[in-house]
Amino acid sequence: MSAHGDADTPGMVRAALFDLDGTLIDSEPRSRALWRRLFAGHGIECGEDMLDGFSGRRSREVIEEHLVRFGRHATADQVREELTALNGEPDLPPVRLVPGADRLLERLRRSGVALAVVTSGGRDYADDHLTRCGIAGHFTTVVTAEDVIHGKPDPEGYLLACRRLGVAPGEAVVFEDSAAGLQAGRRAGARCIAVGQAARTPALCRLADHAVEDLARAPVIGPADTDVSRRRAGTGAAG
Incomplete structure (x- = not known):
């Protein structure tokens, strides 16, 4: 994977692990x-x-x-x-889904990639915002601050998500928008994609294997995508 480009892809992964704030939701x-x-x-x-x-x-x-x-x-x-x-005061800025997040999650699910959230927020906070943004049903598991002893940049949360999904960290890709999150993903042994603000920050891009501002353009592929790519490649070669 490139830390800058969008022509190459990170290869097949079995799981995609997402930070919540700033990665999936604009909070x-x-x-x-x-x-x-x-x-x-x-x-x-x-x-x-x-x-x-x-x-x-x-x-x-x-x-x-x-x-x-x-x-x-x-x-x-x-x-x-x-x-x-x-946090209950009504005049605070609203929380919205990050552009492209819903399309990426749907694509990954169709491709057979297991999905998890690993957030530094609490359980109630995570469940509430995932539900409000209409994406709660995409995730097999949600790891929150209450599930770990050590928060990011410690890798504990990402390692726990991998165990719950039954995948090795090397078979997972982490989407993060912060230095602490990218460090946690790297320390867990997963590949990392810097998104949002992190994708526009050179120092944070250096912590990642790939950077992409628009989640809809994320290069992750899963088993179903791989099969389609092979069929297309075969058709192209025959032509």
Whole structure:
């Protein structure tokens, strides 16, 4: 696979493992607004570079990393409860399906590729957004923050998804939009495709085997695609 091109393909895979936020759903504007609102409520400055460092990570770990800034009497559970409450405010940016995601998922399912989500979000969050965006039925399993001890960039979530699907990590491809997620996929031993913002960021493309901005153009192929390609190749050779 190329980290830049779209002519070559990563070859046949048995499973495709997707991050959720920023990869399948466009939740980044909402997420950033939410974090800004949380920190601003405590008089804490929160710049873009700081927000960039939150991408792909579990909220629990982000909060614990910055907990001292909330005052010595604050607890991680209290801050997380506040974050959850803020998420219910009606004026936050909406969450939408990433363009091309539905077409890619349908193509992979028709090709016999097993599908999973591996997210740093919680179970309720993942189930709610997958259902709202109409793609919940595509996935055999969903691995959330509650299913692992160590979040991304640790590979635990992706390794668990592979075990649940009954595939080796080398037979899987990971779709990610963050440094933490791409590192997790690589450490698990899967091939990685940088998507969305990651596909436009050279440093993140270097963590991936391939980069593609539009999910509808993703090069992944499965068993059914391979059979079709062989038939087409045979027809072309005969002609």
